[in-house]
Amino acid sequence: MSDFQNKFDQKIWNVVSHIKVGRVMSYGEVARAAGYPRHARMVSKAMSRSSTLLPWYRVVRSNRTLAFDEGSDFYKKQAKLLEREGVIITEGKVIPVESDEDISLDELLWGSNE
Numbered sequence: 001m002s003d004f005q006n007k008f009d010q011k012i013w014n015v016v017s018h019i020k021v022g023r024v025m026s027y028g029e030v031a032r033a034a035g036y037p038r039h040a041r042m043v044s045k046a047m048s049r050s051s052t053l054l055p056w057y058r059v060v061r062s063n064r065t066l067a068f069d070e071g072s073d074f075y076k077k078q079a080k081l082l083e084r085e086g087v088i089i090t091e092g093k094v095i096p097v098e099s100d101e102d103i104s105l106d107e108l109l110w111g112s113n114e
Helices: 003-017 029-032 040-048 073-085 105-110
Strands: 089-090 093-095
Touching: 003 029, 040 089, 073 089, 073 105
Parallel strands: none
Antiparallel strands: 089 093
């Protein structure tokens, strides 16, 4: 494994492991939060290399749809896991437990400073 890939993977794993229950992030948001904007397509591969179980199901497409083809086994599994956390899926789109429109990406990942 290259040094770049090792560092990239570690940062992706850290970001994904800190996505709060009932929240989601897109692949691009995960990449940006890890310090690698424009590397969204590498996020799923990095997650697959983790030896620790990550909340992979909290990572969705940029349009807030589930990451897999509708009706597939993985689609059903991702939907089921998100719904257990209170996430609503309407017309194929994910609606987190609480709206995150006015919350910064840093606050979403790490919580408020209060």
